[in-house]
Amino acid sequence: MKKFFSRRANHEQLEDRELVALAKADAEAFGELYARYVKKMYSYIYHRTGNIQDxxxxxxxxxxxxxSHIGDYVDRGLPFQAWLxxxxxNLVANWHRDQSRRKIIALDDYVARSLHSEAPERLAEESEERDQLLQAVRRLPEERQQxxxxxxxxxxxxxQIGEIMGRTxxxxxxxxHRTLLALRDDMPSSAAADQQRLEGTEV
Amino acid sequence: MTSSSKIQTQATLDAVASGLQAGGDLDELMGRAESPASDAGEFAGLIQALQSALRPVEPRPEFVESLRTELADLIEGQPGLIKRARQMPLRISLAAALALVAGCLLFFMRRLFGSDAPQEIQEEAVATPL
Incomplete structure (x- = not known):
């Protein structure tokens, strides 16, 4: 079995910072970092691209x-995941630039998987609302989506978000706040529902 | 909206999002909000909708494994012939060595004696016609 596959028990106990230092010369340490972050990276990228293949x-x-760049990684006190x-x-931004000519919106499979077994009418309605919201999110500028x-x-x-995005x-x-304002303006049905809620609480 | 109320609204929106993530009830969270209901309340439903729509997505296990293998190959590099031979069990290594020796012998035998055979055939062919 390849070294990269085997997760050492002592590696699992190490902090990211220690693992990164080891990973410059130790494949197993990089394997542990991979195991820790592959799902997070996938989930993030999936929501940014909207399809499984990409x-x-x-x-x-x-x-x-x-x-390939871990040898150049300099610990500046930021978490390793911020670097990832x-x-x-950056890769998603490049991908969007490349894809700007052809539009891929394949959120159906995600929406379908996360649906609960409820009444069909309500299910369809919720699915539609969720789909609209996800599409509105994907219309936002990149940093707001992020x-x-x-x-x-x-x-x-x-x-933590500030560390990743390089902001305070x-x-x-x-x-x-500005992102919510933009989304609210893009989602009239949501605004109406909130207005109803607001009126209900004020009475 | 004044800057202080704006900051207060931002703090409330943040608290509502964190509260929902922790499994809190929206109405209860809004009731506890410090900023005026009209400022933060207009976003409450939206935050809740975002909370339920944006969920983590798991990758296929096969993908996770195949990428792990790809990375392992990349890190360790493709093993060379000698490295592969070293990794083989002893019996297989011996069999491979014997096969290699036999192959070399066959090659040299053919080089040494094989070149005469066509000549003989040619000579026979020349001798036989009537």
Whole structure:
């Protein structure tokens, strides 16, 4: 069995920073980093691209690029995953530039997988609303999409998001507010529902 | 909206998102909000919708394994002939060595004696016609 495959028990206990230092000369350490982050990278890229094939292709590129540059990695106090997310973000940005001529929106399989077994009418309605929302998210500028994915999918704090996006915590809060404003304006049905909720609470 | 109320709204929106992620109830979270309901309330439904729509997606296990293999090949490099021979079990290594020796012998035998055979045939062919 290849060394890369075998996760050493002591590697699993190491922090990212220690693993990165080891990974410059130790394939097993890089294997552990891969095991820790492959799902996160895939999930992030999948939501940014909207299709499985490109998500797999770009996830592979993230790790190949990470491995080829890990020797140059300098620990500046930021988490290792911030570095990986930046690689992923850059690759996705390039992918969007390449794809700008042909539009791929294949969120159906994702939506279908995450549906619950409820009444068909409600299910269809929820699916439609979710689809609309996901499409609205994908119409947002790249950095706003990134913010929402890191916040809602990765459940990161503003400080962590700031580290990845190279911004202050306050700037992330402000960007989040502006992103919600933009989404609300793009989603009239959501705005109407919120208005109803608001009126209900005020009475 | 004044800058202080804007900051307050941002903090509330942030708290609502974090509360929902922690499994909190939206109405309860909105009730606890410090900023005026009209500022943060207009986003509550949207935050909840985002919370339910944006979920982690798992990669196919086959993909995770095949990428792991690809990376392993990339890191360790394709093993050369000698490295592969070293990794073989002893019996297979011996059989491979014997096959190699036999192959070399056959090659040299043919080089040494094989070149005479066509000549003999040619000579016979020349001798036989009537």
């Amino acid at each position: 998500a797999e292709d770009l996830t592979a590129k993230v790790f190949i690029r990470a491995y 997310y930046r690689i992923a973000h 913010l929402l994915l890191l916040k809602f999918i990765e459940q990161m704090s503003n400080a 915590e306050g700037a992330i809060k402000s960007l989040y």
